[in-house]
Amino acid sequence: MARFGYQSPLCKQSDEYENSRSMKFLRNTWYVAAWAETLGPGEMLARTFLNEPVVLFRDATGTPHALSDRCPHRFAPLSRGRLVDGNRVKCAYHGLEFSTDGACVHNPHGTAPKAPVRAYPLVERHSILWIWMGDPARADASAIPAYPMLxxxxxxxxxxxxxxxxxxxxxxxxxxxxxxxxxxxxxxxxxxxxxxxxxxxxxxxxxxxxxxxxxxxxxxxxxxxxxxxxxxxxxxxxxxxxxxxxxxxxxxxxxxxxxxxxxxxxxxxxxxxxxxxxxxxxxxxxxxxxxxxxxxxxxxxxxxxxxxxxxxxxxxxxxxxxxxxxxxxxxxxxxxxxxxxxxxxxxxxxxxxxxxxxxxxxxxxx
Ligand code: FES
Ligand SMILES: [Fe+2]
Incomplete structure (x- = not known):
């Protein structure tokens, strides 16, 4: 079982420090997003990486995906919504739906706007979900470090x-x-x-x-x-x-x-x-x-x-x-x-x- 039971009491205070120093993160690289077992079939998991809110989810085939956790309409967290037909994320606020590649594919109020959410490359390997926070065109899964023992x-x-x-x-x-x-x-x-x-x-x-x-x-x-x-x-x-x-x-x-x-x-x-x-x-x-x-x-x-x-x-x-x-x-x-x-x-x-x-x-x- 993966556990994140320990949540530091200082995490609550961290916001006040967050902007005290501008941090430059390495972006074009693979980061561990979660242990793969943390994300069950049909589940959504909200996490923030490099200051960006991300929602992780598995589609009906079990393939994991990562989208920006910010609806382009009025910025509701998509992680508060739900999966529809196993492969679309539906915003809980006004019902826009997004496909696994981030395209807006349904608008219950009219024509779906051309307002995609950002999709992040995500790879499941060595019992880990690896996320790429940089330019998606540069995401090369062969650059993931090898941890075959896992x-x-x-x-x-x-x-x-x-x-x-x-x-x-x-x-x-x-x-x-x-x-x-x-x-x-x-x-x-x-x-x-x-x-x-x-x-x-x-x-x-x-x-x-x-x-x-x-x-x-x-x-x-x-x-x-x-x-x-x-x-x-x-x-x-x-x-x-x-x-x-x-x-x-x-x-x-x-x-x-x-x-x-x-x-x-x-x-x-x-x-x-x-x-x-x-x-x-x-x-x-x-x-x-x-x-x-x-x-x-x-x-x-x-x-x-x-x-x-x-x-x-x-x-x-x-x-x-x-x-x-x-x-x-x-x-x-x-x-x-x-x-x-x-x-x-x-x-x-x-x-x-x-x-x-x-x-x-x-x-x-x-
Ligand atoms: S904020 Fe998502 S549909 Fe309005
Ligand atoms: Fe130590």
Missing amino acids: DPDAEAQVSARDGITMAANYELITDNLLDLSHVSFLHEGILGNEDTIAAEIDVKRDGSRLRVGRLMADVPVPGMFDLLYKQDGRRVDLWNVMTWDAPGCMVNDAGVTDPGAPREAGTGIYGHHFLTPETDRTTFYHFAAVRQNPLPAPEGRAEELRDRLTELRRIAFAEQDAPMIEAQQLRRDAAEAEGVAPVLLGIDKGPAAYKRILQELIDADG
């Missing part, structure tokens, strides 16, 4: 496809995920501990993809990895290698093995993290973990482990990261207004590197 028919053991909305700009959350030194403090016990502070950080760029690795040798096993490994609190070698694809897609190859042993002898996860700006100050954060090299679970315990993994990750992101990042956003806005820049440390080289790539892509986006 395919619905993949053999891999996957945690719940989960998510939260965070009252912060997506770049602050990206900073958080590309600087995993914070796990020693903010997620102490679950994902890191004091002994995991000292780590070699390795940053590698490959085209517009970035890898940020942290290796921690012979440290006490953090709680989540102990659960997946031998559940005996032993010392381990711990690795995190985060791969970032613009603008906000990340996979964390993370695991533990006995000190000095090869990684293949250990176990871990591929933590998938997908960030999509809702507004300048709010972000949809989708996440799911895929087990890597899982140890055989005792009879009947595989489900329990999966649920516990889901729960621990949700605690880490919703209860530990979110409050910190949201508070940080407010302080950062105040500091920006004062013209004060952040002081950077050596641990910030991952975030610094992705910002350079993202800026290059935004400059070239047109």
